[in-house]
Amino acid sequence: MGVYLNIVASGLLTGLVYGLAALGLSVIFGVVRVVNFAHGEMMVIGMYGAVVLAGWPGIDPLLAVPLIAALLFVIGYALQRGVINAFVTRPEHMQFILLVGFALMIANGLLMIFGPDARSTNVAYGFESFEVGPLLLDKARVYAAGTAVLTTLALFGFFRYTRPGKAIRACADNQLGAKVVGLDVDGLYALTFGIGAACVGVAGCLMALVVDVRSQLAPEYTLLSFIIVIIGGLGSLAGALLGGVLIGVSEALAGFFLLPSMKSMFSYALLILVLVLRPQGLLGKRA
Amino acid sequence: MTDLLVVEELAKRFRGLQAVKDVSFAVPEQRIVALIGPNGAGKTTTFNLIAGALSADAGRVRLAGRDLLGLRPDQVCGAGIARTFQLVKPFAELSVEDNVLVGALHRRRHVADARAHARAVIELVALGPLRQRRAASLTLPDRKRLELAKALATEPRILLLDEVMAGLRPTETDRMVGVLRALNRDTGMAILLIEHVMRAVMALSDHVIVLDQGEKISEGAPEAVVRDPRVIACYLGPEAVA
């Protein structure tokens, strides 16, 4: 029994970080309606960022979060404002080509800089755990999950209570209406993309606490984020977290009961089912 | 004159709004019938229900005795109804000829045969000189004629025209009226048209049906309908009748 609980707990914690990554995608996809196929690659930038900062300057990834967030925000903002904005109204396959192009450039750029070998952040508490009753929780995972939740709450507050946040939600609901009332839609789109990128960058930074970093992981994370967003429901922040936890837990269980290498299979099967049966996801609104 | 298209007790609700309520009318063979009414009366919704683009909540639609409700739009076309769209929908990147060709291919499997028919239809609507032009580069009146040609090419028994005069200047309107009248006279094509342009309604229709807020409030010969106090009231308000 204890084994299962541990697996579920571990999956849950990882899932919260996945959820944060998916949140970034949900924000981008839901507001700007751009298919960000470079999402996983942005996450990997965050991961490598954490590795670099943990290395020579010796900054713990948890403390590096604001720096990584700022870096990815700038990247996202610039990309959207500079190039992607023109593609918001273009057909999806064009967006896809643009963003896959960026993804290839980012992933291979990182590969060229850091090489194909796995890197890790090597934190001091990397092998320690908390004992909570029958559970043995990795400290790193707990910290990562906790930060993910905090970031999500901050995001939630931003969209609910701040002016730019509400403006972004207005854009998402009704783009024309937003323009009519004088909102700077282009600027808001860029802001949104920056925020989404920052989210996934932070998720990457946190993920670097838990897994080894290789640029080849990027496409998997892109797909995972899409799966979570679709399952959890587009446009729902809570849905992204819920979806993340769901995927985290089911992957952990699938990895245990089947084979670890088969765990993604379950996620893909789930994606197909959801696309077919309930495309709006668990908590999303009808697209 | 037998009835070609029969609509009985058609109804459609959109969440809170009863868009079409208990609407019944008929289009006789070889006649031109106009469907008029203020904005929001449910005219295009009625068209969409007949054409299969929307599913009806209640009622019956029959074409030459054949039940149409529940059929897909392409099946409705197969039954013999061709429709145009209020906001014209040409196949933008294709040439005018290829646009009409797509319509002609509905009944003619052989591409060469269909192309010949398409060319004939293009001549009918006087679009011949623009045959090779890309549809996206056409002016609005020409696009409207293209829309008509596309629909005609499917060799329908009845044409459903949705505000085909909208946006046209008076001379262009007269031209279009001429084309439609010739079509009806020479081929016996039945036409059901939604129109706001009264000039065209008076010139074309044998029979007029008036919808307001989803219900039929009047029908009859054009001259009679425009003098019907109920019709005047729905357009201009009850004060106009008093």
Next chain:
Amino acid sequence: MRPEPSTTPSASPFAGLPRRGALLLALCGGLLLAAPAVVDAYLLSVLTLVLWLAYTGQAWNVMMGFAGQLSLGHTLYVGLAAYASGVLFVYFGIGPWLGVWLAIVIAALAGGCIGALGFRFGIKGVYFALLTIAFAEFTRIAFDHFGWVGGSAGFFLPVAQRTSNDLLDLRGTPVMFYYVILALTAAALLLCRALLKSRLGYYWLAIREDQEAAQAVGIDVFRYKLIAVVISAALTAPAGVFYAFFYNNMYPEQIFAISRSIEIILGAIVGGIGTLFGPILGAFILTPLGELVTAGIEQAGIDVPGAKQLVYGGLMVLIVVFLPDGIWPWLARRLRLDGRDGEPRS
């Protein structure tokens, strides 16, 4: 803004190519036929790869360019076909010319399932693309654990003697393989040209332009989209069979990988989606470019994997920003070839 041509050539089925186009085509064809006699083994292998990518890109183009359905998991059909024909050969002694038919059926069924599922439930755009990825990835992992065909360790055909040509079993010299893929590519070109000028082709164009308007003129959109997917999948199958017998091995991680799906469609994108010659031109530009980049990097003494892909990525971005229709339409205009090359779009 690029100046938009306001005239479109009528795609009459009886119109031949304009003189210039026919001559150019003949010239290219002649060069390709004569190639093995003049180029070295390395260049021949590059050309073979180019033609393979041209062929698969063309097959993908049928679905995307003609019917407007974005498939990002197209390598699924390559993999299924490769395994099907490989298994038939190794376990049952059935040669590739028979095996390809089973491969085609399997690929067509797979495509049909995905298409039916997607279209029946109204899954469009990016969701449909994700659906195709999900199926490809699911299959990849499944085959990783499929012991009977080797699982992740791979499946192998007996390595051929490269000296004698056995066309029946596709065992032979690189030159033989080159001509096989050349013939396949030429056949694909002819087939696509015929499709474009047929009723099917026009219906696909209409669906791509405006589905609602297509329905209004009597086109059963579901049916024709499904046909596009099935034909596209079936057409991809021979490429899988070729792959199996040319490389004599297949690993799920490689043959079902999403990077291969991207590789397949890259040529079509760069060359021009929806055009007849786009995928071929694209393949001819990309692969040599990739080889040049790799060679250049090696020359410079830098040993970094990833440079080629980075250039591909950059090229994708440049093309989609500056030449979204692809290189072929631009080139055709430059060379004044926009006669009846079988492209209703100029």
